[in-house]
Each structure stands twice: as structure tokens, then as C-alpha cells.
Amino acid sequence: MLQVVKSALDAKRIILASGSPRRKDILNQVGLKYEVLPSTFEENLNPNDYSHPYEFATDTAYHKAREVFNRTSRDEIKPDLVIGMDTVVVCDGKMFGKPRDTNDAFKMLKKLSGTSHEVYTGVVCLAPDRVIKFHERTEVVMAKVADEIIEGYIKTGEPMDKAGGYGIQGLGGSLIEKIDGDYYNVMGLPLHRLCVHMLNLYHSEGGGK
Amino acid sequence: MLQVVKSALDAKRIILASGSPRRKDILNQVGLKYEVLPSTFEENLNPNDYSHPYEFATDTAYHKAREVFNRTSRDEIKPDLVIGMDTVVVCDGKMFGKPRDTNDAFKMLKKLSGTSHEVYTGVVCLAPDRVIKFHERTEVVMAKVADEIIEGYIKTGEPMDKAGGYGIQGLGGSLIEKIDGDYYNVMGLPLHRLCVHMLNLYHSEGGGK
Numbered sequence A, B: 001m002l003q004v005v006k007s008a009l010d011a012k013r014i015i016l017a018s019g020s021p022r023r024k025d026i027l028n029q030v031g032l033k034y035e036v037l038p039s040t041f042e043e044n045l046n047p048n049d050y051s052h053p054y055e056f057a058t059d060t061a062y063h064k065a066r067e068v069f070n071r072t073s074r075d076e077i078k079p080d081l082v083i084g085m086d087t088v089v090v091c092d093g094k095m096f097g098k099p100r101d102t103n104d105a106f107k108m109l110k111k112l113s114g115t116s117h118e119v120y121t122g123v124v125c126l127a128p129d130r131v132i133k134f135h136e137r138t139e140v141v142m143a144k145v146a147d148e149i150i151e152g153y154i155k156t157g158e159p160m161d162k163a164g165g166y167g168i169q170g171l172g173g174s175l176i177e178k179i180d181g182d183y184y185n186v187m188g189l190p191l192h193r194l195c196v197h198m199l200n201l202y203h204s205e206g207g208g209k
Helices: A002-010 A021-029 A053-072 A102-112 A147-155 A171-175 A183-187 A191-205 B002-010 B021-029 B053-072 B102-112 B147-155 B171-175 B183-187 B191-205
Strands: A014-016 A081-091 A094-096 A116-127 A130-142 A176-181 B014-016 B081-091 B094-096 B116-127 B130-142 B176-181
Touching: A002 A191, A002 B147, A014 A021, A021 A183, A021 B171, A053 A081, A053 A116, A053 A130, A081 A191, A094 A102, A102 A147, A116 A183, A116 A191, A130 A183, A130 A191, A147 A171, A147 B002, A171 A176, A171 B021, A171 B191, A176 A183, A176 B191, A183 A191, A191 B171, A191 B176, B002 B191, B014 B021, B021 B183, B053 B081, B053 B116, B053 B130, B081 B191, B094 B102, B102 B147, B116 B183, B116 B191, B130 B183, B130 B191, B147 B171, B171 B176, B176 B183, B183 B191
Parallel strands: A014 A081, B014 B081
Antiparallel strands: A081 A094, A081 A116, A116 A130, A130 A176, A176 B176, B081 B094, B081 B116, B116 B130, B130 B176
């Protein structure tokens, strides 16, 4: 949907404050021009300080974006838009991060197997005169699978750097019975809503089709 | 989930009876070894002969798989599994194929905009002693978008070779508000259920982890 604001977007300095290759893949998919500057924000917020995991994710996203915005604000070409994001996996009210080790991965996947969980991505877009904050929720149903299936999956190594211990865009995709919501949100970037915000932000500038 | 039958699968001659690059991407994602032999079946079945579009899709899938199975059954190494698939997009009971031209693409996308539609993939797996048939349904909600957004999308050329006039895995992904079901089914291959069938088919052979 960004074709109508393409010339406006192409003239902007847009920064993705994340080093996630999955987020880059998704932004590349819609043809956006942007730079990648991973945030150095320490990600030391305490989930217990928030009444809901999506608030934690959105606040983490804010701090990631803010750090990159501040760092680049004295550049010769100042940023027009810095996008920060954070994704959390929640099952029965409990937040699941990346597994600490293979035992932890087994426990996570055993817990997710045969039930539904939620994936939340908090997004903060910082423009010079505006702050856009939102979060997107997707429900994911993982099939009930035998322990040997979980063990076989862990041996591939894929679970170890993924929140919740699985990657829907990899081997883990075969474990997912269904989702309800934005698929790209599960990969870490709520594509549709981010595009709607960028469209609204730059549509008044014309841009041409 | 196929890691537990990997050695059994690796010893099989598995054929994908489809030339779709999207289906290949999905099978590659789960590490399956297979050949691609697109079916020469003419796809001349009449949707009006079926009481539901998924029956049409499943029957088309059957004929695609059967043609490839027959063609290869005298090979020195006979096929162990031939997988045929067909995907249809249905809105208000009407089947949407690939757009005939840009006007047709506009009409399709205008119809899908702001409402939900269904994507069905019919799958037929032919083994020497077995026929597996199933279909998978995913509901897709496309955002309500202005005509200029649809026109901008059509100008990219992406809609022209896609059933329903959009590609969820491309620029069209930004138009999709949410899905309910298997994401990969919308791309043309119901990954989870196909893997479950392959697991059941070869699990008794042991295969090792």
C-alpha cells in the first residue's frame, strides 16, 4: 500500500532501530528504503513493572527508538523516522523470552505444545514532530506434538535465538496449526499497521503514485 | 516436525507436482528433499460441477498428482510420494482465479477490500499403496483501502499472476489486516497438515531422530 507515498518515502531518512534479519526481510518485502542502526539500549526494563506484557514491549520499543533517534539527531542529515520494535511471547500470562539452554527450550515448547499463546509486538515510530506508539497482538496455536518431535526440533538449533523457542518462518512453521492475526507480527513486525501509519504520516505530502 | 522421520524421508523419491516457486520456498523451509515435476494436467475441470470450491481444488490437485505419478511410474526409481496441490480464493461464494487483465485485477481487489475471504488449498498425496486427500481453509481479512492504493498496487505488476489478485508474501502483505488459519495455506501449501501426514506415513519406518 506504500506505492502512493513512494516518492515521499524515498526522500526520507528512515531508520530501523533493530538488527533482526527477520524484520529486515519484512521491510524489504514492501520495498521500503531504510537504514539499519541497531539500538544500543540495554533492554533492562523489568516486566514486573508493567501491568501487561505489551506495555513492557512498547516501552522497550520506545527506548530502542529513542536511543537511535538521539544518537543520529546531530547527523548532517537528521532522521525523519526511527522505528523501534520489541516482540514478546506470552502463554498463560507468562512472558517467554529466548531459551537459556536446550532444557529451557524443551520446557518452553512443551508448555506451548497443544495450546494457544499470544505474540505481541510493541512499535514506536519517532518523527521530529511526532511519536506514534502501538502494539499488535496475534494468537498462535501450536499443535500438540510428542516429546521426540520437540527434541528433534531443538537439535536443529533453531529454537535457541527465538522468543518462545520457535521460529514460525523456519522449521518451526510446521508446528503451527493456525494463527489469528497478522502473520508478520509473529515474525516481529506488524506489517499492515506499520504501513498504515507510514501512509497516514506522508500521504499529505502528496508523493505521487 | 519432520526431523524424527528425516532418514526415512531422505531415502524416498518425493515429487512436488507443481512449478509454483512459493510452494518450493515453503517445502525448502522445512528441509524436505524432493524433486519438482510440474504437472501437465490441463486444469480444465469445471467449478460448476462441484458443490464447493474446495472439492474443485482437491480434484484438480488429484489430477495434477495422478498425471505426474503415472508419468514417472515406469522410471527406474519409482516415485514414493507425489504431492499435488491447487489453491483457490473464494469471496461470497464466488471463486477468484488469476486476473485476466488490470481491469479485472482492480475489480477483484475492490471486491476483497474491507472484507474477509477464504483461501482453500486442496492437497492430494499419492503413494504406491495409499491416497491421502485433504483441504485446508484460511480466512483472510483485507483492509479497506482507497482506489489509489489498489491502482498503485496493480501498477507494480504483482497482482497479475496471483489467484485473487494479491500476494500475501509480497507487496500485498501490507494489505492484509489479519488471517485466521494456516498462513502457508494462503501462499499455496498447508504446511502443518502436510507435515503431519508425512510424519504419519513414514513414522512406522523408524527413521531415527
